[in-house]
Amino acid sequence: MCHCQGVPSVSQAPIRQNSVRAHNLALVLQTVANSADPISRASVAGATGLTRSTVSALVDDLIAGSLLTEVDPAPRTGAGRPAAGLRPAPDGxxxxxxxxxxxxxxxxxxxxxxxxxxxxxxxxxxxxxxxxxxxxxxxxxxxxxxxxxxxxxxxxxxxxxxxxxxxxxxxxxxxxxxxxxxxxxxxxxxxxxxxxxxxxxxxSELGVGELPPSFIYVSGEVGIGAGIVLDGSLYRGVRGWSGEIGHIPIDASGPLCRCGARGCLEQYAGQEAMLRAAGVTSVAELAGADLTIAGTALGTALSTVVNLLDVDTIVLGGIYAPLVARLRDAIDAEIGRRVLTGSPIRLRAATFGPDxxxxxxxxxxxxxxxxxxxxxxxxx
Amino acid sequence: MCHCQGVPSVSQAPIRQNSVRAHNLALVLQTVANSADPISRASVAGATGLTRSTVSALVDDLIAGSLLTEVDPAPRTGAGRPAAGLRPAPDGxxxxxxxxxxxxxxxxxxxxxxxxxxxxxxxxxxxxxxxxxxxxxxxxxxxxxxxxxxxxxxxxxxxxxxxxxxxxxxxxxxxxxxxxxxxxxxxxxxxxxxxxxxxxxxxSELGVGELPPSFIYVSGEVGIGAGIVLDGSLYRGVRGWSGEIGHIPIDASGPLCRCGARGCLEQYAGQEAMLRAAGVTSVAELAGADLTIAGTALGTALSTVVNLLDVDTIVLGGIYAPLVARLRDAIDAEIGRRVLTGSPIRLRAATFGPDxxxxxxxxxxxxxxxxxxxxxxxxx
DNA sequence: GTCAAATAATTCAACCAATAAACAAATCTT
DNA sequence: AAGATTTGTTTATTGGTTGAATTATTTGAC
Structure with missing residues (x-):
């Protein structure tokens, strides 16, 4: 019958008074958690748009539940009653x-x-x-x-x-x-x-540094996988199987892959392919090798990802993390050639390495x- | 400082009482809009979890604002006062x-x-x-x-x-x-x-039929573009430039593309490439042609998309829409070979054709x- | 034909949570 | 020491949902 209006974008659940409180509790807690320094109730009110009295009431609940603690006031700036600093509780x-x-x-x-x-x-x-x-x-x-x-x-x-x-x-x-x-x-x-x-x-990268809203985390291990973060939340796919980038075709006449196709990314930038190409036996030795082939293949595959998803940040993790400096030029060159929109891409190493x-x-x-x-x- | 908790997933805005009403108005309106048949206030209450009194109050506002209308009751089923049917207003x-x-x-x-x-x-x-x-x-x-x-x-x-x-x-x-x-x-x-x-x-496909939560709409014209719908909403990318799939590499030694690379999808499944391959001069004549090359190339590119995003439905639009029957086998074969998870993919033609x-x-x-x-x- | 049962929709008092404004607290400025 | 300034709390008010009671309208049974 009625076609054009699409599926609801408003969450299916009704909002009752309880949900209001639940939402605003989360809002206050996250505002404190995302603040680098201890933050006062008044600042939270300013940042969230809630009133000071509401924030006070919510903070009381959060402190009682060991989610926040009061710390010594931050170095004060001017006149006025000194603020009590709020921080996420270390013992909750x-x-x-x-x-x-x-x-x-x-x-x-x-x-x-x-x-x-x-x-x-x-x-x-x-x-x-x-x-x-x-x-x-x-x-x-x-x-x-x-x-x-x-x-x-x-x-x-x-x-x-x-x-x-x-x-x-x-x-x-x-x-x-x-x-x-x-x-x-x-x-x-x-x-x-x-x-x-x-x-x-x-x-693990979400919340590090400048908080890119959308990025791709590429995990290089024996296989190659990707975690896709779009607009600040992880995209898992319909069945949870998103991010399988290891078999993006790089060259239809390339080496045979264990998946049956030819020239998959994994055959150029997978752990074994990289070790073989460099003629070494351990991942640590790759730090001194020429990684142009792997970098170019990665750049080709990532160009496809960027053209498709229009993300501006790529984080390289797993075995790639310590090799970013050696991979960057080849990846950048390929992305520069193949990404039509000419968008600048930020490429960086994973923050937590193997952890x-x-x-x-x-x-x-x-x-x-x-x-x-x-x-x-x-x-x- | 505090790294691991990530960016807030709760919307930044506070919820006040106004927002509660705004949200619930949308919830009621969408529940009516997504119902195939006229639906009673009581059914809306049941579907949304709101109480009947709340729904009545909200519906009053929606009717007063020409967003809903009451229609004759649906054929009644058993005992009880007959329901007044609600429908989106045709004159709002x-x-x-x-x-x-x-x-x-x-x-x-x-x-x-x-x-x-x-x-x-x-x-x-x-x-x-x-x-x-x-x-x-x-x-x-x-x-x-x-x-x-x-x-x-x-x-x-x-x-x-x-x-x-x-x-x-x-x-x-x-x-x-x-x-x-x-x-x-x-x-x-x-x-x-x-x-x-x-x-x-x-x-335009959102809300048609069984409402797949995530799908890819492929638009074949002179170039090839894609609209990406994830979890019921359009994904536009960081700058709004998502879906550029025309230059996914199919064969590194293929024909030169206007983008400078070799063997892009567009060189196999773009309008001009298809016309050239079939030896015809109008899109209408393609209906009788062998489209295996274009279908295989599309299948290869879509495999990459499916491996990356784990979507289960692909809608073919533009010049592809009337050709789905002739393209399907080649696309399916390629997806079957290259999509590792072996997920079944639903492939269908766009509902509204050129509109x-x-x-x-x-x-x-x-x-x-x-x-x-x-x-x-x-x-x- | 009347009454009970069933379902729909409305009315109204109660309640919950946020607001605004006044107030109290603590510090700075002069 | 007095006024200014900012923080945080208190209190009455308001908006909006809830739940129970009420009214409305039909079906079915005796």
Whole structure:
């Protein structure tokens, strides 16, 4: 019948008075969290558009719930009563970030201030049976230490190098040899989310520096994956399988790829291809090699991504992070040639290096609290 | 300082009581608009989660503002007082959709029920000076006719085959020979938005049929563009230049493209390439031709898009729309080979054919009203 | 044919949360 | 020491939703 008006863009849920408070609690909490320095109630009111009295009431709730704390007033500027500074509480909820990869498992705890409180890494081949229960033990240890600090772990997120479907099901993780492994949505009573390693690594960059609203995080490992952040939030795709850029065709007559096609990106910029081209055996040795071939292939593939999505920032992570200086020229040249709009692209190395996925996982948990502090406060 | 929590995902604006009403008005209006049949206040309450009394109050406002009307009750089912049916009003706000292309200009008026009320098309080369003022006259005529029907034109949107920046500036429209043309944000006192033709055409598909939340609209014309709809809303990119898929590399040793690279998609599936390959001179004759080369190239490029964005629906528009049957096999084969996740992809022809961009433009205006009915009601 | 049951829609008192304005607190300026 | 200035709290008011009671209108049963 009526075609043209499209699907609703207003969220499906009704707004009641409760939702107003929930929204404004999140607004106040995030305003404090995104401020570099301690910030006063009055400044929060100014930044959000809420009145000072409303902010005071909301802040009272947030302090009572250990989401904010008052700190000593910032150095004062002029006349007037000195402000009480607000900061995210260092002793409230914390995020438990987990990662499992081919040759290590890891867990970390990050508090609301963004501080890494604990970091546990265990090397070793994870392609064995029992890897998951070892990870569970590691997670329990990290949680125990966090709770000894007075933190309350709000949830856990696990980064996996593979395709993850809803409900914590790993459809396939080729390098781990996993297929249709159900990890579930709970870990020792803690809510658990499982997500692709590149997606969570991309989240770790959100909030770093100048906050680009949209960017692509490219994760170079054995395969090549991408985390796509659009307008400030991670885009996961219909089934959660976005960002598979490893098989963008570079040259139809190129080398045969394990996927069956010829000349995929992975055959030029994948870990093994780069090692082979450079004639070395370890990733560390790549720092001294000529990476023009890989850089050009990456630039070609990223041109397609930029032409399609019009993003202006690309973050290189995984094995690429320490190699950005050597890759930049070839990538820039190719993007300059192929991106029609001539947009300048900012290319930068991942901030957290090998910890990116784990840090992003912990950050994802904390995001949940920041986006719904009312739900956190209402927990029994 | 505090890194990991990321940018706020809660909208920056505070919610006050006004916003509650504004949101719920939109919720009720959209619930009615998205219902195939007339729907009762009670059903709206059930669907939205609001109470019947709240819905009644909101509906009163919407009816008073000519956004909804009561119609005869639907065939009743059992006992009880019969419901009064609600429908979008056919005599309220309307959207004015405009399009300018190489060889025609067009205007249409669509009302809130999705009905096309007027459609004006003028053939002729638009690459001349004065094309814009001719379009302005056509728009005025369409508006005049709509107002003679008792409609109130809420705004206008113009589809242009080129890159459009903020503020109604056409950065470049190669086939029109335009460069840095400022069209502005107003047309005879009406709010005007200017957007890429493929973007608006994509919007025309939103709300058709089973409402896929994410899809790609591919517009085949002289060049090839794409409109990207993710999670129910159009993704425009950082500068509004998303969807440039015409120059995805298909074969590094292929024919030289006007962009300077070799083997771009446009060289296989662009209008001129297809005509040349088929040995015909008009688009209509393509219906009888072998389109395997174009289909394979399209399939290769779309595989990249699907691997990157994990969308499950692709709509083929422009010159591709009537050719879907002949293109499908080659596209499907290529996607089947190259999309690693093995996801089934739905491929379908555009619903509105050559009117897609114009209809989408009108729809975009109506979307604005549907998303902010309170703003519409508050106009003086 | 009348009454009970069922469903739709409206009315009204209660409640929740934000607002605005007045007030209290703490510091700076002169 | 007095006034200016800014922060933070208190209190009455307002807007908007809720929930229960009420009215309206039909079907079905006796």
């Amino acid at each position: 909820p914390a995020g438990l970030g987990l990662e499992i990869n081919v040759d290590y498992r890891a867990a970390c705890v990050v508090d609301l201030t963004g501080t890494l409180r604990h970091r546990l890494v265990e090397a070793g081949d994870q392609r064995q049976a029992g890897a998951l229960s070892a990870l569970t033990r590691l997670a329990a240890l990290a949680r125990h230490r966090a709770e000894a600090d007075g933190l309350t772990v709000a949830g856990a997120a696990l980064a996996v190098p593979g395709l993850v479907a809803a409900g914590g099901v790993v459809r396939v993780a080729p390098n781990l040899g996993w297929q249709d492994i159900t990890i579930g949505t709970e870990l020792d009573g803690l809510p658990l989310t499982v997500d692709n390693e590149a997606n969570l690594a991309a989240l 990116a996925a784990m840090r992003g996982a912990a950050g994802a948990v904390l995001q949940g609290v920041l986006n719904d502090p009312a739900g956190w406060l209402a927990r029994s | 706000p309307a959207g004015l959709g405009l399009e300018i292309n190489v060889d025609y200009r067009a205007a249409c008026v669509v009302d809130l029920t999705g009905t096309l009320r007027h459609r004006l098309v003028e053939a002729g080369d638009q690459r001349q000076a004065g094309a814009l003022s001719a379009l302005t006259r056509l728009a005025a005529l369409a508006r005049h006719r709509a107002e003679a029907d008792g409609l109130t034109v809420a705004g206008a949107a113009l589809a242009v085959p080129g890159l459009v920046a903020a503020g109604g500036v056409v950065r470049v429209a190669p086939n029109l020979g335009w460069q840095d043309i400022t069209i502005g944000t107003e047309l005879d006192g009406l709010p005007l938005t200017v957007d890429n033709e493929a973007n608006l055409a994509a919007l 897609a961009a114009m209809r989408g433009a009108a729809g975009a205006v109506l979307q604005g009203v549907l998303n902010d009915p309170a703003g519409w009601l508050a106009r003086s």
